[in-house]
Amino acid sequence: MIGTLVNTAAVIGGGVIGLLLKKRMPERITTIYFQAIGLFTLAIGASMAVEMQHILIVVSSLAIGSLLGEWIDIEQGAERLSNRIKHRFRIGSEKFSEGLVTAFLLFCVGSLTILGTIQEGTGGSPDLLYTKSLMDFFSAILLASAFGVGVALSAVPLFLFQASLTLLAGYAGSFFTEDIILGLTSVGGILLIGLGINILGIQKIRVMNMLPSLVVVALLLWLFG
Secondary structure, three states, X not given: OHHHHHHHHHHHHHHHHHHHHHOOOOHHXXXXXXXXXXXXXXXXXXXXXXXXXXXXXXXXXXHHHHHHHHHHOXXXXXXXXXXXXXXXXXXXXXXXXXXXXHHHHHHHOOHHHHHHXXXXXXXXXXXXXXXXXXXHHHHHHHHHXXXXXXXXXXXXXXXXXXXXXXXXXXXXXXXXXXXXXXXXXXXXXXXXXXXXXXXXXOOOOOHHHHOHHHHHHHHHHHHHO
């Protein structure tokens, strides 16, 4: 679990530094900064999705998962929760929810997250999570300087998510086959492309409601892959 703890600390540290930088940024710099982050998110998503295999399963997973997420309405629930947190702690950031969701998705849907937690959960070295921590540290600086405190607070769901994966890998590491890891990476990349489109203001895509696709693709590949 040490890798996840280091990763969590890296996100908090990077987020705090980003918040300090945010106060000194004029509006025109912030605008182009958002555009750069949007393009960066698109590029990360495309790089993750480019090696896609089992295309029919990936498409089916996105369709089924999106319908499930829309039925549950995860996005509205997340919005209510973030508003409660804003009210409880008197956070004035307008982009709190967007920053929290953007950071969580960027930090948690990549192959390094899956491979790193499996490696550590099955008794291996946390080196992959250390590498991810360094990357997330610098990403958190950029994101927090644009989105605000929500990025630093994304460390909480990040810890819960990665800790759960690490514990799961300890009990069922053989479940995460190469095909399942690739499927999760492909679907995660597509979700990041949608997130990038949101950040750029091209079209509002309810990415949070598509998150069940990650569970669906793992199950379908386990059954039929």
